[in-house]
Amino acid sequence: MKKTFISGFILCFIGTFSMSSIAQEYKNFDLSKYYTPDIVRNQLDVSGSSNGSFNSSLDHSSGNYINGNLNAAFSNYKSTRKLIRTINANISLSGITGNGNDLTTGTNRQNGDFNNSAGFGTSYQLFNTSKQFLSFGGNINYGYASEYSNQTDSLKKADTYKHYSLNAGLNAYIGVGIGRIENVTDAQQAVYLIEAFTKNNVLDRDLSTNEIFSLSQEISRIKNKRFLDARLHLMDEVSHVDSFFVANNLIKKSDANYFTNLYDIWLYGDRFERKAGQSFEIRFTPSATLYNYYYKTTYEISNNTNLENENSNLIATYNLALIYNYEKPVNQKWQHSINATLVGVFSDQRYTKANASYRLGFYPNTRTNLYAQISQNIEYNFYGSPTINGYTYPVNIKKFSSDTYLALGTYYYFSPQLRLTAAINLMKQHQIGYITGISQTSNTLNSNFSVGVNYSFF
Numbered sequence: 001m002k003k004t005f006i007s008g009f010i011l012c013f014i015g016t017f018s019m020s021s022i023a024q025e026y027k028n029f030d031l032s033k034y035y036t037p038d039i040v041r042n043q044l045d046v047s048g049s050s051n052g053s054f055n056s057s058l059d060h061s062s063g064n065y066i067n068g069n070l071n072a073a074f075s076n077y078k079s080t081r082k083l084i085r086t087i088n089a090n091i092s093l094s095g096i097t098g099n100g101n102d103l104t105t106g107t108n109r110q111n112g113d114f115n116n117s118a119g120f121g122t123s124y125q126l127f128n129t130s131k132q133f134l135s136f137g138g139n140i141n142y143g144y145a146s147e148y149s150n151q152t153d154s155l156k157k158a159d160t161y162k163h164y165s166l167n168a169g170l171n172a173y174i175g176v177g178i179g180r181i182e183n184v185t186d187a188q189q190a191v192y193l194i195e196a197f198t199k200n201n202v203l204d205r206d207l208s209t210n211e212i213f214s215l216s217q218e219i220s221r222i223k224n225k226r227f228l229d230a231r232l233h234l235m236d237e238v239s240h241v242d243s244f245f246v247a248n249n250l251i252k253k254s255d256a257n258y259f260t261n262l263y264d265i266w267l268y269g270d271r272f273e274r275k276a277g278q279s280f281e282i283r284f285t286p287s288a289t290l291y292n293y294y295y296k297t298t299y300e301i302s303n304n305t306n307l308e309n310e311n312s313n314l315i316a317t318y319n320l321a322l323i324y325n326y327e328k329p330v331n332q333k334w335q336h337s338i339n340a341t342l343v344g345v346f347s348d349q350r351y352t353k354a355n356a357s358y359r360l361g362f363y364p365n366t367r368t369n370l371y372a373q374i375s376q377n378i379e380y381n382f383y384g385s386p387t388i389n390g391y392t393y394p395v396n397i398k399k400f401s402s403d404t405y406l407a408l409g410t411y412y413y414f415s416p417q418l419r420l421t422a423a424i425n426l427m428k429q430h431q432i433g434y435i436t437g438i439s440q441t442s443n444t445l446n447s448n449f450s451v452g453v454n455y456s457f458f
Helices: 001-020 185-199 211-225 230-247 256-268
Strands: 039-057 062-079 083-102 105-126 132-152 158-183 277-299 307-329 332-346 349-365 369-384 396-415 420-437 438-456
Touching: 001 105, 158 307, 185 256, 185 277, 230 256, 307 396
Parallel strands: none
Antiparallel strands: 039 062, 062 083, 083 105, 105 132, 132 158, 158 277, 277 307, 307 332, 332 349, 349 369, 369 396, 396 420, 420 438
């Protein structure tokens, strides 16, 4: 079964590659030379829901509950030649309450829980003309959860339980580096559009490199305009692209062939993100996290021991990281991606970790992406006589781990309604542990695959 699946996967890869060689390609346009114009994008997502139930048995019991949740997230993104800035904020509220009565024993029960969380974060990259940059930012987050239950009998005796937990985190970072990663997805979509027009004999002439660049920047600008109505946004986007081709006398005639190709590439030509460039950064990040926990139980009905406990803990962490990113679109169909990070961390536990990955992406057309990726993670941890609740434990713990990952995957449209996803993953893990004079070694090999088919009727 597994061999058959792998063989089929490879054949799918080869078959898609063969079909791609037929497509015409604007080889003189280098995606890695593209950069976006000055853009600002805002996004606000809000969601909420509620449900409940009521149940009653006239002879035995009755009960009901109701719950609800509300979520909101806001993001702001700004990109210019001198600045890349992001601002994110989110809040989430949820809760449930219920009660019940046992008519046989005369017992009443009430219970509920409430959760809320919020976060705010920002990041800045300030560039000079040589693409050297200063980066800084941070985030703050907060989470609170509470739970209670109360059971009362006919004599007004009660068993109660109360619990709450609070966590709050704050971290900031500052770094320096050189280089810049550009999103070139819009340039790729422009090339897809021109290739489709050329194949279907829509263009009156070939476009120059400067015209392709200008079209790509126009696509980037109109995609980041703010609209409340997605339908009006689509109409505005298509109208602007159409105006570009008409104004530059590029279209033979605006017929059905022209507009069907335009809509098809606009809807499907940016399914897969493409990037270009490289950057190297040295970053220092201090952070602090506060944990607080409390619970209390009292028993008047049950024959149990009352309990009460509260615990607070503040953990400070400092890390220094070296970060390297590399993105290279070889052409419109192939992409090289390299990411590498080396991090040294100091807190109540000290450790060093390094990871690196290489990904080869293949994009034969607007509807297909195939990839192969290999990753290597290495980590060394050291715990020296940890202190917990005021007591220092005389124990030393050391651990070395090495994880190697290999992944193959595809995302393929048979038609706009029918698409296939498939992936194969392999992981080799090697660990050496040392706890106060005792050494342990383990080696594991894991593999899995997944296949999914999705069909949209409408």
